Amino acid sequence: ADLKMIVTIEEEGVPEEVDGACEELGNGKVLKAFVGKEERDGWLNFREELKAASPDFERPRGEEATENSDILLAYFTSGTTGNPKMVNHDQTYPLGHILTAKFWQNVEEDGLHYTVADTGWGKAVWGKLYGQWIAGSAVFVYDYGRFDAGRMMEMVSKYGVTTFCAPPTIYRFMIKEDMSRYDFSTLNYAVTAGEPLNPTIYNRFLEATGLRLMEGYGQTETVVAIANYPWMNPKPGSMGKPSPGYEMVLVDKNDKVCDVGEEGEIVIKTDIGRPVGLFVDYHLDPEKMRNTWHDDYYHTGDTAWIDEDGYFWFVGRADDIIKSSGYRVGPFEVESALLTHPAVLECAITGVPDKLRGQVVKATVVLTKGYAPSEELKVELQSHVKNITAPYKYPRIVEFADELPKTISGKIRRVEIREKDKPYPVINALECKACERCIVA
Incomplete structure (x- = not known):
């Protein structure tokens, strides 16, 4: 990133992560400053630097003036x-x-x-x-x-x-x-x-x-x-x-x-x-x-x-579209259908490689309080989606999870679920008996 300076808070482990990253990059020219009370070797104290700075600011002019395109x-x-x-x-x-x-x-x-x-x-x-x-x-x-x-x-x-x-x-x-x-x-x-x-x-x-x-x-x-x-x-x-x-x-x-x-x-x-x-x-x-x-x-x-x-x-996302038996399935429509069921708190729809269909639809589901994972509930959720959307869009694989992988900003990382499913032992969705987490129909 052509980094010249990094300012961070004095939260446990954060300065150490920064030190490690700079050492790994071999970049000794990066100025490091932290917002905190203690002193750290090789770091500037942001608050002390702020106190020492002049309160007067002269706006740059001429060639140094800020342009809209900067x-x-x-x-x-x-x-x-x-x-x-x-x-x-x-x-x-x-x-x-x-x-x-x-x-x-x-x-x-x-x-x-x-x-x-x-x-x-x-x-x-x-x-x-x-x-x-x-x-x-x-x-x-x-x-x-x-x-x-x-x-x-x-x-x-x-x-x-x-x-x-x-x-x-x-x-x-x-x-x-x-x-x-x-x-x-x-x-x-x-x-x-x-x-x-x-x-x-x-x-x-x-x-x-x-x-x-x-x-x-x-x-x-x-x-x-x-x-x-x-x-x-x-x-x-x-x-x-x-x-x-x-x-x-x-x-x-x-x-x-x-x-x-x-x-x-x-x-x-x-x-x-x-x-x-x-x-x-x-x-x-x-x-x-x-x-x-x-x-x-x-x-x-x-x-x-x-x-x-x-x-x-x-x-x-273009990367999230599932192509199954010649059909294109968008995850949002299937997720919306699942979320109308009272047992579903959150869910993510992804595609799993399948020899027969190319991909099959998989649902990763976080349950609402009061509901427990069961084979009966999996079948019920599949039937629920069939009744709301086109039957070919229903999730042939249903997996329950305690939480969904997300970015720090709260968006579901479907790519992480897909990565986990790459070695998924599905030869054919109709033949899948490889694990106890899923049910395939």
Whole structure:
């Protein structure tokens, strides 16, 4: 990453990890600073350096003046499909988040906005800094160790949060609680992004609060690029329509624009210029740039379809699409079907190699409190999906787990499940008797 300095907190084990990484890289030129009270050999004390710094700041002028095109910051992607990528944004990036805060999150001047996101990930500045402050809203920050939905809702009630943003996983945990115990009278607006929103969650949250969940879509590389805005009627499960300033279409593998109802990759058109908020490049990775951004399209790697009203419907990451017996199965539809069953708290749909079908659908399921794994429940879940979706989409393999692998930002790492299943001893799904964790039908 061409690193010149690293600043970190004095948390147990973190400075040691940094020392080890620098030693492994053989880079003795990296300045290391920590925010803490103790002294460490080879490290600067951030607080002491801050005290010694001059309070006067002279704005650079002339050739040294900051340009709009200068790099402002870099974020790492969450790595849901592979290793994280380092994404560079320029000085116009904060302005792009006016869309995010004012027009999607609908923050209020003198209101109190709360976005559930760990600092350090792109989603943090989606909801904790630029757009909210530009729009005149205060920001509520709540740090927690292990997530507790009840405790979080207590904070929303106690401090009078007016607008709220969280990934669908958080809402999923919220609706499993008795939400009638909490006071949401100050809450005027709620949005979600990060993963597709299951319609069941939308409806349950609406029943509990009277608020419609307004889904949005974006990446570390963008600001909010597609969303259900206040002036729109949301369709539960749809990401909405392209944001102002963003021209977006779906294309097939030959970059031909897809028709209504046809599945394709989401791309951002850049033929007339780069939209405000879209990233500049992947740091020191020109090959990734060539593969991702070409022919006046930025390729998101996500697939969707568009209905006759222009609403985008998420299908999955291109890497997550399952190809089984000639059919293409998007994980979101099957996950949405499973999540309507009361026994399912969380789930992830992946493809498992199969000699006969190419791939078969596998469900990794985390159960709700009060339910226990059993062969009967596995069959019941399979039948449940068959009754909701096309029969060929049901999970032939069902595996129960205590938790799903996730990124630090809370997104499900289906790639990790797929990696674990690569040596899966399935010769043919109909013949699989290799382990006791799964049932195949």
